[in-house]
Amino acid sequence: MRLFVSVDIHDLASEVDRIQAPLRELPGINPTDPEQAHITMKFLGESDHDLDDLTGAIEAAVEGADTGAFEATFEGLGVFPSLDYISVIWLGVSEGTEPLTTLHENLEFETTALGYDEERHEFTPHVTLGRMDHAAAKEDVQRLVREEDPEAGTLHVDELRLKKSTLTEEGPEYETVERFPL
Secondary structure, X not given: OEEEEEEEOHHHHXXXXXXXXXXXXXXXXXXXXXXXXXXXXXXXXXXXOOHHHHHHHHHHHHHHHOOOOEEEEEEEEEEEEOOOOEEEEEEEXXXXXXXXXXXXXXXXXXXXXXXXXXXXXXXXXXXXXXXXXXXXXXXXXXXXXXXXXXXXXXXXXXXEEEEEEEEEOOEEEEEEEEEEEO
């Protein structure tokens, strides 16, 4: 089972859709489904670990982080890994990064203790807007990132979700396995 922990932002789907609109016009960009928009807090990958152990670790991470519910504001564009070589285009988080980072660090600690892989990159809270299949629109994406500062709005974050991801020809399909109130 392919798993990850997320903060879902379904309530901002129409705003994510609006922000993605210029990307849909560009060649080589594969936009994500705005109805499935989320922040990946911890990618767990293919897992055959005991689900009870995993949910216990996520509960411990939430309890240890002790953030409570908080507000997160989604705005600004960015890319991974760099503007020179773009593979992912994302919407950033301008407010709420501190509790998101605290939650991520606790998830990282608790899940690596169970044997899940350690994150290879520094955590940057973001919502993936699209993936770049080839560089035909590289200059257009660079211009958008440099010149546009779209805002999707503010969301009340009150839970994490353990999600199952199933890869299909139409793209990934996500299913909530468990919810973890903050």
